[in-house]
Amino acid sequence: MISMMNLRLGLLAFCIVGSAQAFSADLFKVAPYTLKHTNGQLLLNFQLNEDKKLVIEDGQKIKRSFEYKKGIHYQTELGKEECGVSKDLRIRDTGTNEVVFTKNYEGLSCTEGSRAPDYTFGFISDTQQYKDRHEAIAQVIAYHHSMDPLQFLINGGDVVQNGQKDEQEWIEYFLGGKAYLMDVPQIAAIGNHDYRGHKIDYALPKFFQKYMRWEGSPANGNLFFEMPGFQLVIWNSNVGDLKSDEEDQMWTWLEQKMQAAQKSNTPLIFVTHFPVYSSSLNKFTSFAVMKLRRKLVPMVEKYGVKLVLSGHTHMYERSFKDGVHYLVAGPAGGRVNKPTFKNPYVQKFDSNALTFTKVKYSNRTLKIETFNQDNTLIDQLFLNL
Known part of the structure; x- marks a missing residue:
């Protein structure tokens, strides 16, 4: 409340x-x-x-x-x-x-030389299911945006509950998030619920494409951004909805991006709907999660990725393993869940919080603050990229 x-x-x-x-x-x-x-x-x-x-x-x-x-x-x-x-x-x-x-x-401030400007962005996930809960987090986001303008907001996926069954759910999403959606540019990963009701094999759901992408955007749902100070990868972890050859190409593409980032000494932040580590055992996503652990974890550790952002479990959680921080958002609309598994890498956990995470970039460092639906700070991390 x-x-x-x-x-x-x-x-x-x-x-x-x-x-x-x-x-x-x-x-x-x-x-x-x-x-x-x-x-x-x-x-x-x-x-x-x-x-x-x-x-x-x-x-x-x-x-x-x-x-x-x-x-x-x-x-x-x-x-x-x-x-x-x-x-x-x-x-x-x-x-x-x-x-x-x-x-x-508002545009970013200009800086002299090669230093990237200071700026702030946000991260939420799982805005589906309950409009009043989405509205609660929307007010928290709007407050922080009024104090320190967000240059963009990342949604970690499950934007709506039944992505392809009822288009009205998308209209309700925009109504629920109006307090921030009219002001802050959006970047969205695709979640499993965004596929729900989708009948065409191996294609991006048309409502997600309609509302969260643009003509000519990658058919596999992945995005790559050159942000000031770092690179950002938005990854489609719904491997069951991808062709095997398409998935192979994605992993090759990802490793090439990570190699290039490491070679140029450019930090890279990775966003995927399914979390690599969490306190949840979900039989419907275990295949995807096991593949992320088997293929993604060695890559992020090898190429020096410091931060992985995820959602899906509806429990706020931050883990740390071998130099990589894994932050899982609490829901920003969906129900909260209880833990069903002991995560050996957990650093911070809150199963009751709807969450908004604010990230302040300054000179290759991140100040990461997570707030709950009461606008109370529940977690904080300073990270050198």
Whole structure:
């Protein structure tokens, strides 16, 4: 349950973030949100409840003027992020000239020389199942974003409970997370629930593709980002939904990325829905987890990967083994679970917490703080990359 003091903090945060932007709630079926593209673009997404001719503007520059139809999911490139350059996004109704949505996306600060700028990003997972729980974490995220703007937010997968059975679950996800989704660019891994109801073998589920990816994104669900100061791999650990040759190619690709990162002395952070180490025995994922332990663990240890982020178990847990930190998010919407296995590598554990993890990057170090649904700090780690 959320304490009244922290609930007020969350509501205040929503007012702070929300008051900076115009927003016509009745017009949008899916409120505007952005995805972070691997090429550095921000991708604006939304759906309307009615047909409307709109103009999308970035400052004084018109990005797109179009007759938008209700119920159609639209995606528009906003341009690449540049240091020291913010984006003033405005969506305007051409009939009434009313501004129906505005948002300022703050650019990273510029630094001299080769040092990457300081910045903050977030990590959550398992936003499925219970809208009120998602809303609780959404308020925590919005509060922290108002205090220290998040450049992006990683979702570790299981975005919704039944990814391909009922599209309305996706609409509920966007409603539940509106407090942060309108403000923070998203990056999502794909979880097993995001496949649920999917009938086409060896293809990315169409609703996940529709809402969390873009035209031309890798069919295997993996993503690779060159972030300031480190590289980021988003990995599809649903091996049962991949062709064997496709999976082999993925492992080859991953090792090449890790080799290149090590050679260039560039830190790499790895995100996968299924955790490598946890206090959960789940018969439905044991095959995937065993494969991660057999193939991924030797690679991250060999190539000096320091941080692996996961979800799935619905229990917050941080483990450490042979120089690698494994952080498993508590649910950000799903039910909490109890431990069924003794994890010999566990450093911190909380089976009652919904969680949001805030990561501050500064000069090849990470300050990692995890907060529960009451906005209480439950774990902290300082990590040299």
